Amino acid sequence: MTQSLSGQRRAETRLDAGTRGGPVVVVGAGPYGLSVAAHLRAAGVEVRVFGEVMGSWRHSMATGMFLKSTPAATDLSAPVPGGRLADFCRAAGEPELTELTPIPCETFVRYGMWFTQRYVGTVETSRVTAVERCGVGFAVRLEGGGEIEAAAVVVATGLATFAYIPGALLPLAPGGPGPRAVLSHTSQHTDLSEYAGQRVAVVGGGQSALESAALLHEAGADAEVLVRDARVRWGVRPKLQRPWGQRLAAPASPLGTGWALAAICGAPGAVRRLPAAARMQLFRRALGPSGGWWLRERVEGVVPVRTSCRVERAHRSGAEVHLRVGGAGGGPADHVVDHVLAATGYRLDVDALPFLAAPVRRAVGRVPGSQAPRLSGAFESSVTGLYFTGSLAAPMFGPMLRFVAGTEFAARRIAGRLARQGPRR
Numbered sequence: 001m002t003q004s005l006s007g008q009r010r011a012e013t014r015l016d017a018g019t020r021g022g023p024v025v026v027v028g029a030g031p032y033g034l035s036v037a038a039h040l041r042a043a044g045v046e047v048r049v050f051g052e053v054m055g056s057w058r059h060s061m062a063t064g065m066f067l068k069s070t071p072a073a074t075d076l077s078a079p080v081p082g083g084r085l086a087d088f089c090r091a092a093g094e095p096e097l098t099e100l101t102p103i104p105c106e107t108f109v110r111y112g113m114w115f116t117q118r119y120v121g122t123v124e125t126s127r128v129t130a131v132e133r134c135g136v137g138f139a140v141r142l143e144g145g146g147e148i149e150a151a152a153v154v155v156a157t158g159l160a161t162f163a164y165i166p167g168a169l170l171p172l173a174p175g176g177p178g179p180r181a182v183l184s185h186t187s188q189h190t191d192l193s194e195y196a197g198q199r200v201a202v203v204g205g206g207q208s209a210l211e212s213a214a215l216l217h218e219a220g221a222d223a224e225v226l227v228r229d230a231r232v233r234w235g236v237r238p239k240l241q242r243p244w245g246q247r248l249a250a251p252a253s254p255l256g257t258g259w260a261l262a263a264i265c266g267a268p269g270a271v272r273r274l275p276a277a278a279r280m281q282l283f284r285r286a287l288g289p290s291g292g293w294w295l296r297e298r299v300e301g302v303v304p305v306r307t308s309c310r311v312e313r314a315h316r317s318g319a320e321v322h323l324r325v326g327g328a329g330g331g332p333a334d335h336v337v338d339h340v341l342a343a344t345g346y347r348l349d350v351d352a353l354p355f356l357a358a359p360v361r362r363a364v365g366r367v368p369g370s371q372a373p374r375l376s377g378a379f380e381s382s383v384t385g386l387y388f389t390g391s392l393a394a395p396m397f398g399p400m401l402r403f404v405a406g407t408e409f410a411a412r413r414i415a416g417r418l419a420r421q422g423p424r425r
Contacts, residue, residue, distance in 0.1 A: 022046075022149040024418055025140050026156055027131070027355065029053045029123045032390040033156030034112060035077035035407040038119035039415035042079035048148065049123045054112035056158030057105055060187040064215050066102040068207045068292045069403055070238065073254035074103060076115050077408040079415075088114050099238040102294045132357040137385060152385040152418060159391055160187045161353065162346040168311050169203070169342060172321060177342070182321050183314075186212055186343045196220035201323060201335060203311060204343030205229050206289030212343055213305075214298040224304040224335075226325060231307055232299075233290035254405035255287060264398040268409050269377060271398035276368040279395060286399045314340065348372040348392055360386065367395045378417035379410060387414055 024040055026033045029051035040047040052058070067074060075084040088111040089097060097103060116123060130141040131153055140148040163185040165177060172183040179188055186208045192215045202213045205227035216223035235256075242252075250257040253265040264271055264286065271279060291299065299305065309327035316322070321340055326332040349371035350356070350364050365374040365382035372395040373381045373388045380387050389410045394401040401410065 022137055022151045023048050024152045024154060025050065025128075025131075025138070025148060025150040026154045027051065027128050028156035028158065028390075029116070030056050030156065030158050030390070031076050031112065031404045031407050032410060033154070034116055034120050034123075035411035036154050036156060036389060036414050037123075038083075038115070039077065039079050039411045040418060041120065043415050043419035045415070045419050048150075049120065050126055050128050050142070051123065051157075052125055053116050053123050054109045056160055057109050057112065059190060060158065060160050061105045062186070062189045062192045062212060062215055064192075064218075065105045065211055066292070066294070067105060067108055068235075069103070069254070069405065070099045071097040071101065071103060072099070073403060073405040074108065075407075076112065076404065077411040078115070078119050083115055083119055085111050099240055102292065128355045130357055131355055131360060131386075133360060133383075152387065154379075154387040154389060154414060155353065155356075155392065156389050157353065159346045162348055162391075163187045164344050164347040165342045166203075166311065166344055169314050169340060172314050172316060172340060182316060182338070183340045183342065186341060187346075189341075192216050192221070193219040195339060198222065198338040199336070200224075200339045200341055201226055201321075201337045202341045202343055204289070204345070205232055205307075206343065206345070207291050207295070208345075209289075209343030210291040210299050211295055212341060213303045214295060216341075217303050218298075224306065224337075225299075226309050226311065226323075226335075227305060227307045228310055228327075229289070229307060232305060233288065234296045235290055235293040237293045255400060255403065261286070265400045265405065268397040268400055268406065269413075272375075272377060272396050279398070280367070280369045282398060283395045287402075346391070348395065350388075350392075370395050372396070377413065379414050380417065389414060 023046040026037050026047060026049045029049055033049060033051060037047050037049045071085055094107065127143040128140060129143050132139045134149060138150045138153050140150045165185055169183055173181040177183045177185055192212060195216055196219050199222045200216050202209050202223060202225045209225055213223045213225045251259060251262040253262040255261045255265055309325050311323050312326045312332060313324040314321065321337050323335040324332050325335055350373050351361055351371060360383060363383045366372065367374050372392055375381055375388060375393055375396045379389055379393055391402050393410065400406040
């Protein structure tokens with residue numbers, strides 16, 4: 001164990017008054033959960049983290065996938081210098097990453113595990129089955145019967161539980177979607193090579209759809225992509241050096257170039273102060289579906305892509321799937337495939353978190369126009385001591401919270417509040 005973690009453990013003996021009544025429990029061990037836990041431990045706050053380290057990245061990303069984000073936008077937030085992705089690459093003897101280097105998901109997972117050892121320490125793999133109110137804190141129940149009295153709970157789970165599949169496709173899998181059914185969601189796959197030799201329709205037009213289609217084609221599947229929009233959007237190849245005039249006209253940000261993106265990344269706290277309708281418009285439209293610039297050559301002219309189309313009906317006929325597809329430029333057409341892969345994104349909904357007890361879920365105020373939690377400037381919900389971070393916070397703080405780039409802002413806000421004042425409003 002590194003010296004920095006030993007120092008953090010010594011600091012844990014100096015517990016702040018805000019943590020009386022038990023530790024802070026962090027549910028989730030992905031980039032946001034690990035970053036929050038690292039800052040809490042460095043601040044001397046007792047914390048217990050539950051989940052599989054980088055579990056969503058291990059089990060919801062197909063083998064061979066790359067991150068869409070650039071290296072500068074994929075750093076977890078460490079409480080002291082030395083925890084960036086570049087630091088991991090140097091320590092592990094990995095090649096140096098630049099803006100022109102797509103990052104393999106496997107590399108990012110290894111980085112998360114290294115970060116855990118260096119700044120977080122023990123992560124408990126027991127599954128949290130229930131979070132209930134108990135006095136001024138919470139009772140956190142674990143799989144197997146264990147129970148913890150917690151002063152505060154930070155929800156930092158991944159997106160898999162929010163996977164969205166359009167209603168027109170759901171009749172294909174009455175028992176639920178999955179790799180063994182004829183319908184699945186991209187979050188349910190780690191190996192797309194099992195569809196070699198099969199006809200697969202990929203529904204969606206973003207990075208997940210396009211990269212999944214490329215991997216399917218490269219594994220020997222007969223893949224096609226059905227896109228609702230009129231065209232597929234691709235990222236622009238970044239320039240390592242830009243003239244000062246270009247930098248002034250379109251400043252860089254973790255999410256891309258331009259003053260709008262630079263503003264929402266530079267001041268997510270200010271985004272929260274916008275009217276709710278403006279925030280939701282920003283959340284939904286600031287970054288539309290698109291594919292990474294480096295993926296384009298693996299899709300265009302290689303995998304059939306049909307734009308301006310929508311699946312209207314779907315049914316099974318024996319082992320085959322029949323899709324009724326309508327859209328601009330012609331009448332409905334039938335597509336016959338063996339499997340449908342929904343790359344249709346996620347719908348944020350507090351009620352989809354099964355471990356939150358029903359009374360707790362009902363007490364969580366929502367962002368108008370969504371089922372995401374309404375949060376304070378420190379990421380605390382209307383339930384005192386219950387915090388949400390990561391994508392669930394994006395409707396309040398802007399699209400940067402949908403990406404790893406938001407870990408610094410979120411971890412410092414949450415840890416600062418719990419270390420200074422405790423989990424009270």
